[in-house]
Amino acid sequence: MKITKICCIGAGYVGGPTMAVIAKKNPNIKVTIVDINEERIVAWNDEDLSKLPIYEPGLAEIVAETRGKNLFFSTEIDETIKESEMIFISVNTPTKTYGKGKGMAADLKYVELCARNIAEVSTTDKIVVEKSTLPVRTAQAIKSILHNTGKDVKFEILSNPEFLAEGTAIQDLLNPDRVLIGGESEDAIESLASVYGSWVPQERILRTNVWSSELSKLTANAFLAQRISSINAISELCEHTEANVNEVAKAIGMDSRIGPKFLNASIGFGGSCFQKDILNLVYIARSYNLNAVADYWEQVIILNDHQKRRFSDNLISTLYNTVSGKKIAMLGWAFKKDTNDTRESAAIYVADHLLNEQANIAVYDPKVNNKKVQADLNYLNTRSEEENNDLVKSYSDPYETSKDAHAIAIMTEWDEFKTYDWEKIYNQMKKPAFIFDGRNILDKTEMENIGFEYSSIGK
Ligand SMILES: NC(=O)c1ccc[n+]([C@@H]2O[C@H](COP(=O)([O-])OP(=O)(O)OC[C@H]3O[C@@H](n4cnc5c(N)ncnc54)[C@H](O)[C@@H]3O)[C@@H](O)[C@H]2O)c1
Ligand SMILES: O=c1ccn([C@@H]2O[C@H](COP(=O)(O)OP(=O)(O)O[C@H]3O[C@H](CO)[C@@H](O)[C@H](O)[C@H]3O)[C@@H](O)[C@H]2O)c(=O)[nH]1
Known part of the structure; x- marks a missing residue:
């Protein structure tokens, strides 16, 4: 035709x-x-x-x-x-x-x-x-x-x-x-x-054939997400053994059978597709009684949830076991850089966890407005809209966002975050000034030389 x-x-x-x-x-x-x-x-x-x-x-x-x-x-x-x-x-x-x-x-x-x-x-x-x-x-x-x-x-x-x-x-x-x-x-x-x-x-x-095509899409996303959960699992092991996840990723990625892409340890994958498509794959496998297959893929999601949780747990324990009444500046809300999409963004879950501990959250994302941030949190139904509105504020300027903050959490790998005047940010924060780099985008030595208490994923 x-x-x-x-x-x-x-x-x-x-x-x-x-x-x-x-x-x-x-x-x-x-x-x-x-x-x-x-x-x-x-x-x-x-x-x-x-x-x-x-x-x-x-x-x-x-x-x-x-x-x-x-x-x-x-x-x-x-x-x-x-x-x-x-x-x-x-x-x-x-x-x-x-x-x-x-x-x-x-x-x-x-x-x-x-x-x-x-x-x-x-x-x-x-x-x-x-x-x-x-x-x-x-x-x-x-x-x-x-x-x-x-x-x-x-x-x-x-x-x-x-x-x-x-x-x-x-x-x-x-x-x-x-x-x-x-x-x-x-x-x-x-x-x-x-x-x-x-x-x-x-x-x-x-x-x-039609069925191979339909199944290939779910399979591609399952394989991609599995790589992230695999490297994130190793990142936790790195934190206990003084290995560095970036070095491990580079070393394994040079094996042409493994390849270098999609091995960035992070706060966990977000986006509208990975979780949804793997859950769907798991559901289909269970519907055919293929429980070993279903369990295998479900673990990718379980590990991803664990990674998001351990990021916020680590932030809380580092801040002397309480974030109540403390200002936590979140840089990035989108699920990855260069998009205004926030669906299933790890930032939403980390924020929700910190809000349960009564933190005050300040958000800056170059492409996401306050209306979206509030809608994402309200969708979880964890607390009232008024409470979310009281506890979470969005800013259009990163320096305002981090002013008087106890800690900065980097949630999205936006390129502009690397170009900030971090000394200026340090000077206007509460001390000790903490950075939790959920995307491993900043230089540890540079941050420590400025005076930050810097922690990242898998190092
Ligand atoms: N977002 C991605 O990166 C991506 C990539 C590959 C595949 N997919 C898949 O593509 C599909 C669409 O994803 P998306 O991210 O574009 O979703 P989306 O929510 O951004 O867009 C879907 C649109 O469909 C409209 N819609 C729903 N029902 C309708 C109807 N009956 N008549 C007319 N319009 C209707 C909605 O109003 C909405 O604007 C999903 O199955 C998703 O899994 C998404
Ligand atoms: O090494 C990596 C790579 C990605 N991510 C995270 O994984 C998520 C998904 O990233 P990405 O796959 O780049 O974006 P999506 O738009 O979700 O694209 C995925 O999902 C689409 C929807 O099905 C597919 O079409 C794409 O091929 C597939 O990559 C994001 O939170 C990323 O930050 C990591 O943490 N580490």
Whole structure:
């Protein structure tokens, strides 16, 4: 099928950047991103590009280049589905918070709604592409909904999981390690392959069956997260043995079978994907009674929770076993640098733990505002909104944030943190002035020479 019009349902962290790049590289295809969230669509259409709902380096430039030409953002979902030959489903698939599989399984209600919506309004044949991360065999459910419309419309379903990482989304999309397309119909697979073929070399476009494609996405995230939990486990051992986790990571990473990437010890991984996708994998394994498999992967999450907890425990015990009434300055709230996304950020859990000990928290993040910080804490339901509001303040200046603080906790590896005048920060803090570097981004000797009591991960 020749593709002239694409619809993407879901204008989020995946839909937005992915479709912007597809539009840039395929000027002859009209790409429309639709969403039920009107506020989000308004923000995507804002003249002022700093107001786009998602911050990603390089994204605003591509939106500026394509928006209004062949890239559109709209709330007209039915009309857009109707006119398009290819429809991407790129909606959220969070962990279920209710019913069977609560806390483990992926909640597929938004995906099902999309499938029903497509089934209801389509009057011509469509290729439906699963872009959201889905449990293996979801395509079966989508197929069943689409094929029972009683209409004379043919649907082909493809799985095309997205591997971009936030903060580097545009680079990842422009130069992907691979594009994965799972499907039954060769025609449909080649239609999608030709969209990517505008800029991705054919040998990097992998064709598989639908189930391998769906499962590969969960597996890739499980392997990536496992590396972080592995190095974080070693970081704790380093702290007891005078080994240095950076040196260990370098030494093992030079083994070409292990490789150097993704071995940064940290306060624990965050983000909307790793935890959700591993829990989902564990749930699927248990549903087939594969308990040894489920236990194996679950340990990645258990270790990650332990890493977040031991960071805040260490902070409290170092501050003479109490943070009650003390000002703790948190630098960074996003789950990693170069994004405004805070979903599952380790900072939220560390803050919550410190708040239970009655700390006063001051937050500075270059891309996250106070409204988001408060919403993240309120979502946990640990204490009242008023209490969170009283105990947690956000600042727009790092020096204000750290003024009179007893300790600084570095939660995100933003590059700008390395360039601060740390002597100035030291001078205005309470003494002894502590730094807990949860990202190992500062130089220990330099900090100690200034006078800080400096501790980091795995050293
Ligand atoms: N965030 C990432 O880095 C990333 C990377 C790869 C894959 N994924 C996967 O991609 C999917 C989307 O993730 P995201 O981070 O973009 O989520 P998101 O929450 O940022 O965006 C999803 C959007 O879908 C919209 N939506 C939900 N139901 C809808 C409906 N019925 N009709 C129209 N719009 C609807 C929501 O309003 C929201 O704006 C998830 O399955 C996720 O696991 C995410
Ligand atoms: O060595 C490392 C690497 C990462 N992290 C942390 O791990 C989390 C996830 O980071 P990253 O994977 O870079 O970002 P995500 O945007 O969550 O991307 C992951 O999740 C996406 C959603 O499924 C996938 O598409 C990507 O391939 C996969 O990398 C963040 O909190 C990082 O700070 C570490 O602690 N140490």
